[in-house]
Amino acid sequence: MKSWIEKQKYIIDFTLSSLLRRKVKNIGLLILYALIVFILASVMFFTHAIKKEASLVLRESPEMIVQKVVAGRHDLMPLRYRDEILKIRGVQAVEGRLWGYYFDPVFGANYTLLVPPATTATEQAETEPMRTVVTENEHRHGPEEQAMPLVGAETIGAGNIVIGNGIARVRNAGKGEFILFRTHAGEGMPLRIKDTLSSASELVSSDLILMTEPDFRRFFGIPENYVTDLAVSVRNPEELSTIAAKITRLFPDSRPIIRDEILRTYDSIFNWRGGMMIVILSAAVLAFVIFAWDKASGLSAGERREIGILKAIGWETSDIIRMKFWEGAVISLTAFLAGVILAYIHVFFTHSLVFEPALKGWSTLYPQFKLMPFVSAEQLTTLFFLTVVPYTVSTIVPAWRAATIDPDAAMRHTGE
């Protein structure tokens, strides 16, 4: 047993020194390999993080949203619809929501303006208990993290706003400062920054501005008896589509949107992005296959000669295969780790610098496209099986072929 360990030590030792002997070749190999892993891992981290982000967004969105449609377009929703919908059997609560977009001509950015749910119009008494209130820039982490920041309207206060990090960054504005907005009527409307949002998901909160209902109505000139849309919650999710059908029958000019439908919309967006990623991904996989194949197709004459010598001086076929296995494993593990770490930094710290051109459309919306670091064991395993395993196998096969030749071949035509 002891000699067995000793033997493995010798083999690994010799493997490492062999790797160093062919330094240039192996470093080149390592760089190419790490680059491919880097691309594969970046694509994978990026798409997964986006999907994760999307699911976070969706987890927070209501089961059903009802919009009013005029001439095929989203219009303001009269509050009277809410009272009618509430009467439908199975509907638990209907909440009027106030939100909208504001284009900031100075910075060329779009903001999302939102009245936090707690004070929307005349809240139903029976609705779920008020959401928790976040006061300071407190950092929350963990699986329970909410994508949508929880700020009660009552903490904002008239004349104040709470802004997303993205806006704070772009306008270089901090707590206590004022931002001058232009209302729908063209008047100036200064609002004081009460706080900035810190949220798990930049995707959701980056461009967000929270304000009180009266401020919001003044800003956009929305009358008291209108809201942007309605969030409907039902007792039994099974009944969602029945209730949606009832709502359309009741108000033919309304459009109920079920969360699953939003999911589909999101999915198509991310899949479109994902589709582009697939192209990159398959190119990288292809490159890898060619690379591994090239490796598999043969050993250099020098390597062959060495294997012959080792066999002639008493190494077994299995010793040589073990050596080649270690060689492959050392190279692929190093490349794998380097590629994965670089990809992690690339996606989560440099905001996918390399993919930036492809993401241009988004980066105007989200000045700094910062994804929440998210890597699962599953992704790493997939990557591992896509790269390390085939490579290691492809180094063993030719070594095995060379190692099974008769050792006496080393006594012949071994001219240097």
Added chain:
Amino acid sequence: MIELFDVRKVFNTGKPSEYSALNGISLNISSNKVTVLTGPSGSGKTTLLSIIGCMSRPTAGRVKLSGREITSLPERFLTDIRRKTFGFIFQQHNLIKGITALENVMLPAYPLGERHGPLKERAMHLLDRLDLSRKAHSRIEWLSGGEAQRVGIVRALINDPSVIIADEPTSNLDTKLSYRFLEIVETFKKDGKTVLITSHDPLVYQASVVDEVVRLRDGRLEGEAP
């Protein structure tokens, strides 16, 4: 004692290039003696040597090593016998470039899993015996031809084999170095080792240290009827 019974070797059986390199060789090689195989080029010396050294198998016939039949053993056992019984000195010295003389010398011992300390000590001792201790940490490609050959000899000795096999050991050496080699063979004999050399160099097969000369021609022992 190595015994050969009617050993035959056919290469590329069934192909147009089929060639019978050994045509029935029966031979006894005594222990603690120096035996030289000689004969014209292509007569089958190297082929016979590699069969005796368990590097390849005969097509027909049997080989016995100290009374034990080895021709039918599976590869694993053959490898084991090879590295414990035989030490090989090659014509092209077959050293691995890029590593030191010392590492080259130790390589055949790696699969045996011996502790590093004693192994290195033995290697240094053997290198010293052939005046190579100063070159132990030099890379192979920096050595002269004679030094490289002596490193090859030390490597053959590292596992303390009872039989030393050398294929054309002097073909790359000048006269002085060839004599030096014969001196080394002398010490092998003193240590009680069996030495088997192929050579068509008269300097070798006429040397006083040689106990027996076996002449091959066309894959047969000379003098025997075809």
